[in-house]
Amino acid sequence: MNRIEDFIRDIPNFPKDGILFKDIAPLLQSPRGVEMCLEELLKLIGDQKIDKVIGIESRGFFFATLLAQKLDAGFIPVRKPGKLPYKTLSQSYALEYGEDAVEIHIDAIKKDERILIHDDVLATGGTAQAVCKLVEKLGGKIVQCNFIMQLSFLKGKDKLKEYNVKSVLEY
Numbered sequence: 001m002n003r004i005e006d007f008i009r010d011i012p013n014f015p016k017d018g019i020l021f022k023d024i025a026p027l028l029q030s031p032r033g034v035e036m037c038l039e040e041l042l043k044l045i046g047d048q049k050i051d052k053v054i055g056i057e058s059r060g061f062f063f064a065t066l067l068a069q070k071l072d073a074g075f076i077p078v079r080k081p082g083k084l085p086y087k088t089l090s091q092s093y094a095l096e097y098g099e100d101a102v103e104i105h106i107d108a109i110k111k112d113e114r115i116l117i118h119d120d121v122l123a124t125g126g127t128a129q130a131v132c133k134l135v136e137k138l139g140g141k142i143v144q145c146n147f148i149m150q151l152s153f154l155k156g157k158d159k160l161k162e163y164n165v166k167s168v169l170e171y
Ligand SMILES: O=P(O)(O)OC[C@H]1O[C@H](OP(=O)(O)OP(=O)(O)O)[C@H](O)[C@@H]1O
Pocket: 056, 057, 058, 059, 060, 094, 095, 096, 100, 119, 120, 121, 122, 123, 124, 125, 126, 127, 128, 156
C-alpha cells in the first residue's frame, strides 16, 4: 500500500444501482495514507496564499481542516440545508444521484479573501459549482478547487471552466 489509489475502495451500486462509489474510508484509517494525500493536496496549491479553506460536507471536511491548519488559513464548513446555526446563504444543485443544496454562513468570507475549495470527489461538478456561487456571492476570490479525485467521465471540470481545478487522482 504505497500509493494513494491503493487506499480508495470501489463500492458498486452505492448509494444507487449503477453508481460505482469511491470510498475514502480505508484512506482515513491509515495515518500514512492521510499523510501522503495531504502532501499531494498541498503540492497542488504550491505557494499560493490562501486565507480560508472551504470543506464541503461531509467527506470534504476531513482534509479541508488539515489543509487549513497547514496553510495557516481559516476553515469554513459548507453544509447541507438546516445544519448551520447562524444566518446562511443557500444554493441548490443536481447530484450524480439526486438533488441537494448547500449553505454557508453569511459572515464566513470577507470581500476579496482568497479561498481554496476542497472536497473528496469531483463527479458531475454540481456541488462544487454551487459552492463557487456561494463564495462569489460573498465576495471571495476562488484560488483553486481541489479534490482527492475527479471522475473524469462525468465531466465535472466542464462546469468549473472558469476556475483552477486540480485533483490528486483521476479516474
Ligand atoms: O460533483 P458532484 O456530482 O456534485 O458530486 C460530488 C459530491 O458528492 C459527494 O457528496 P455526497 O452528496 O454523497 O455527500 P457526503 O460527502 O456527505 O457523503 C462528494 O463527497 C461530493 O461532495
